[in-house]
Amino acid sequence: MADSAQAQKLVYLVTGGCGFLGEHVVRMLLQREPRLRELRIFDLQLGPWLEELKTGPVQVIAIKGDVTQAHEVIAAVAGAHVVIHAAGLVDVFGRASPETIHKVNVQGTQNVIEACVQTGTQFLVYTSSMEVVGPNVKGHPFYRGNEDTPYEAVHRHPYPHSKALAEQLVLEANGRKVCGGLPLVTCALRPTGIYGEGHQIMRDIYYQGLRLGGRLFRAIPTSVEHGRVYVGNVAWMHVLVARELEQRAALMGGQVYFCYDKSPYKSYEDFNMEFLGPCGLRLVGTRPLLPYWLLMLLAVLNALLQWLLRPLVLYAPLLNPYTLAVANTTFTVSTNKAQRHFGYEPLFSWEDSRTRTIRWVQAMDGSAQ
Numbered sequence: 001m002a003d004s005a006q007a008q009k010l011v012y013l014v015t016g017g018c019g020f021l022g023e024h025v026v027r028m029l030l031q032r033e034p035r036l037r038e039l040r041i042f043d044l045q046l047g048p049w050l051e052e053l054k055t056g057p058v059q060v061i062a063i064k065g066d067v068t069q070a071h072e073v074i075a076a077v078a079g080a081h082v083v084i085h086a087a088g089l090v091d092v093f094g095r096a097s098p099e100t101i102h103k104v105n106v107q108g109t110q111n112v113i114e115a116c117v118q119t120g121t122q123f124l125v126y127t128s129s130m131e132v133v134g135p136n137v138k139g140h141p142f143y144r145g146n147e148d149t150p151y152e153a154v155h156r157h158p159y160p161h162s163k164a165l166a167e168q169l170v171l172e173a174n175g176r177k178v179c180g181g182l183p184l185v186t187c188a189l190r191p192t193g194i195y196g197e198g199h200q201i202m203r204d205i206y207y208q209g210l211r212l213g214g215r216l217f218r219a220i221p222t223s224v225e226h227g228r229v230y231v232g233n234v235a236w237m238h239v240l241v242a243r244e245l246e247q248r249a250a251l252m253g254g255q256v257y258f259c260y261d262k263s264p265y266k267s268y269e270d271f272n273m274e275f276l277g278p279c280g281l282r283l284v285g286t287r288p289l290l291p292y293w294l295l296m297l298l299a300v301l302n303a304l305l306q307w308l309l310r311p312l313v314l315y316a317p318l319l320n321p322y323t324l325a326v327a328n329t330t331f332t333v334s335t336n337k338a339q340r341h342f343g344y345e346p347l348f349s350w351e352d353s354r355t356r357t358i359r360w361v362q363a364m365d366g367s368a369q
């Protein structure tokens with residue numbers, strides 16, 4: 001008992017800890033980080049599920065705050081050993097303005113870095129994205145690439161642009177002296193498309209399928225592969241990186257790691273059917289029902305409608321020119337850098353990840369469409 005009390009000495013802060021990924025990171029830390037004494041969860045919106053965590057041996061502190069407010073970030077970071085910065089505005093549908101996306105994702109990240117420097121927090125893990133690399137606007141495939149694969153990254157959309165700028169800030173901050181004189185150690189994790197329990201887009205697509213009488217209509221050729229990774233494995237990677245950053249600072253500091261696991265390479269739609277199929281949905285067509293040019297026309301019309309309706313109502317459908325381009329361009333990773341640098345192995349097999357995700361979809365209320 002005395003030993004475990006002594007071992008429990010670390011204070012972690014997870015920004016965005018109430019989001020889809022953040023919740024999994026929080027739960028994973030509580031399950032798999034025995035050195036944890038205090039866990040701070042910082043988010044704009046706090047989830048009611050946090051209450052149940054407050055009764056365990058680790059002190060869980062929920063902080064309602066905004067990463068764009070430097071003073072709030074400093075107060076949350078002060079005294080933390082490790083910061084996992086997962087907060088972000090994930091918007092590729094035109095819900096938020098480019099300025100807001102920049103403010104949250106870039107200025108928010110700068111605030112986190114400065115807070116670490118000012119308060120003497122030495123370890124910072126940033127949740128980046130595959131989108132900092134691509135797909136690019138030219139539709140170049142990134143096929144089974146790794147962290148060193150050359151690729152022409154061109155960002156025209158505010159979300160990937162903001163993630164790329166933020167990642168650069170984090171990597172450049174590696175080695176800066178924090179208060180007390182020690183060096184800041186940073187690294188960035190780049191998940192591909194995350195799936196699993198709590199995934200909002202999967203939920204939306206499921207309800208869309210129910211509304212269409214249990215059918216979805218194929219829009220993307222089966223040959224276009226899209227990288228996906230299970231949320232539990234992404235969370236596990238965050239926990240491992242945070243744990244190993246101190247011991248392996250020279251190796252890991254300033255590095256980027258794609259998040260990967262054993263999820264199969266498939267098109268975005270075929271992959272979703274791994275979960276939606278067993279829940280009663282059917283993907284109609286072995287080929288896209290509409291030609292690409294027509295889909296692009298619809299996507300452009302959606303963008304136009306969004307612009308026209310903006311003064312009256314927010315119109316933000318899944319299909320727009322950017323989402324179509326991403327879904328329609330092969331982007332898959334094949335790497336073992338995380339295994340080589342910090343011993344990462346996926347915690348969940350593909351079968352587990354699939355089963356867990358199916359159970360989650362099955363538990364959704366079919367009438368809540």
Ligand SMILES: NC(=O)C1=CN([C@@H]2O[C@H](COP(=O)(O)OP(=O)(O)OC[C@H]3O[C@@H](n4cnc5c(N)ncnc54)[C@H](O)[C@@H]3O)[C@@H](O)[C@H]2O)C=CC1
Pocket residue numbers: 015016017018019020021022042043044045065066067068085086087088089090104108127128129130163190191192193194195
């Ligand atoms: N969902 C995906 O497929 C992928 C996500 N990512 C990255 O993972 C991170 C988490 O994403 P998700 O969990 O999917 O999104 P999410 O939207 O579910 O979670 C983001 C969390 O950040 C919080 N947040 C937003 N603005 C904030 C602010 N100003 N101050 C404090 N908290 C704020 C939100 O309230 C939310 O709880 C993001 O940084 C995202 O860029 C990276 C690759 C893929």
Ligand SMILES: CC(C)CCC[C@@H](C)[C@H]1CC[C@H]2[C@@H]3[C@H](O)CC4=CC(=O)CC[C@]4(C)[C@H]3CC[C@]12C
Pocket residue numbers: 090092128129130131192193194201219220268318319322323324326327
């Ligand atoms: C109706 C269309 C033809 C299909 C729509 C699917 C799209 C909504 C999604 C296809 C690819 C997704 C993106 C991809 O997984 C990479 C991402 C990484 C992130 O960091 C954030 C989310 C996203 C941009 C993700 C968003 C939905 C898609 C565009």
